[in-house]
Amino acid sequence: MPESFPEVEGGGSLIVAWQIRNKKVLVIGGGEVAAGRILNLLNADAKVTLISPREGLNPEVAHRVERKQVEYIDRVFEPSDLDDPNISMVLTAIDDPAASTVIWKLCKEKRIAANIADVPPECDFYFGSVHRDGPLQIMVSTNGNGPKMANIVRRRIADSLPPNIGDAIKKVGALRRKLRVLAPGNDEGPKRMQWMSKVCLAWSLEDLCAMEPEDMDALLESYGPNEIPTFDQVRLGEKPGVFQFDGSFGWYI
């Protein structure tokens, strides 16, 4: 049998989860669009510097400035704003297309990744519509075809998710960190990954959400023998695969 591999379907975007934590991002313009971008950046722990005249600030952006959630420069953009070599990303959200294009060209000269809101040819990356539930983030992109459609699809996806999915993922994260302490070696990698996948498949979201640190410790005892007990077995201190006498002899009289 010849092996079959996925067909390439060009024309998409490379969707990645950019680790912008503690990195400097310049936001130029402080209107409604900037408000959304700034929230996304702060949610990703970026260090945001905002350049925008105070009189044009949207109330949400003014609130971020007041609370010192962003570093603030009260004036229009100047080319020297791009001199800092630590700038990882530039976002513009200004109502001045000519100024936007100047900023885009300067960013390209300096090889800084940039998004010029509403000008797709002047974007190294697009934004998307994002659903967030704790550690879970889902981004929908229509690749420039229909931003409003991205919003509609994102809401539809979010409505279809179990309400506790974010909590379940948080618990799985805690379990994985404990597992890495218990079995740290690189040579353990394949066994670790296989065991974690099996736990995620075997346990319901409700089980995962209900998992407390002591349950995790009990569950991890099954890692050595490479077994997956049920949630009830973990809670009752039972071993998987071992017959536990329940007093019924398996039938009722």
Ligand SMILES: C[C@@]1(CC(=O)O)C2=NC(=C\c3[nH]c(c(CCC(=O)O)c3CC(=O)O)Cc3[nH]c(c(CC(=O)O)c3CCC(=O)O)/C=C3\N/C(=C\2)[C@@H](CCC(=O)O)[C@]3(C)CC(=O)O)/[C@H]1CCC(=O)O
């Ligand atoms: C997803 C979202 C994220 C965000 O901005 O954070 C986002 N736009 C959002 C909303 C939105 N934007 C527009 C409308 C009016 C209705 C409509 O046109 O549909 C609405 C709806 C609204 O306001 O409700 C107008 C618009 N936007 C762009 C153009 C230019 C063009 O198409 O040429 C025009 C037309 C201007 C004109 O016609 O004159 C361009 C881009 N907008 C993108 C992202 C990138 C592609 C994303 C994708 O295709 O998936 C891209 C390419 C570049 C970028 O900006 O990154 C956010 C929704 C977040 C949410 O609600 O969840």
Ligand SMILES: NC(=O)c1ccc[n+]([C@@H]2O[C@H](COP(=O)([O-])OP(=O)(O)OC[C@H]3O[C@@H](n4cnc5c(N)ncnc54)[C@H](O)[C@@H]3O)[C@@H](O)[C@H]2O)c1
């Ligand atoms: N992609 C999207 O999601 C989307 C959606 C709607 C609008 N837009 C576009 O994004 C842009 C911004 O929209 P908005 O609603 O936030 O506009 P806005 O008018 O509310 O805000 C513009 C901001 O830019 C500031 N500004 C203008 N020139 C500046 C300069 N040279 N330097 C620094 N700051 C400057 C203004 O003071 C103001 O704070 C517009 O071009 C709009 O068409 C994009």
